Amino acid sequence: MTAPPTRRSDATRAAILRAARERFAADGYERATIRAIAADARIDPSMVMRYYGSKEGLFAAAAEFDLRLPELADLPADRIGEALVRHFLDRWEGDGTLVALLRTASTNPGAAERMRTIFADQLGAAVARTVADPATAARRAGLVASQILGLAFTRYVVRLPPVADADPAELIAWVAPTVQRYLTGPAPR
Incomplete structure (x- = not known):
């Protein structure tokens, strides 16, 4: 049994998102243009608009990001800080999407909200599973x-x-050590 062929629209969407992530990472949100992203994806700019509606819609789709956090509860409690810093450095080094999101979040309210959501939902949930006092998570x-x-x-x-x-x-x-203290150190009174 063979896998079904990839639909052309799926391949086009993937090419647009790949080009958008690279362009947003290189140029930031303000300087990146639909025309440049389309050229990078080797398609007509109207196709970008057809699939994503606007630059904002494209950015929102390109900024979908899974932090792929390790399961912190499976780690020795005294190694969680080190594991998190190592994990994030590996992610930042290997993926321009987070860099683009960070750069854009400093000037664009939509990007700032996206960054808040990613970190609150994903990192917040991971930390909540590891701390002794859920009220401080x-x-x-x-x-x-x-x-x-x-x-x-x-x-x-x-x-x-x-x-x-x-x-x-x-x-x-x-x-x-600072991240570790935030995770496992006593809460200030």
């Missing part, structure tokens, strides 16, 4: 996000040399 997840997003902004958007040039293992060694 959202705060702890937010603080972890502040470190992860701050690191990413500094390394991939601003490209501050001491951080942008650092080896990932060194960054993990610096940042993981």
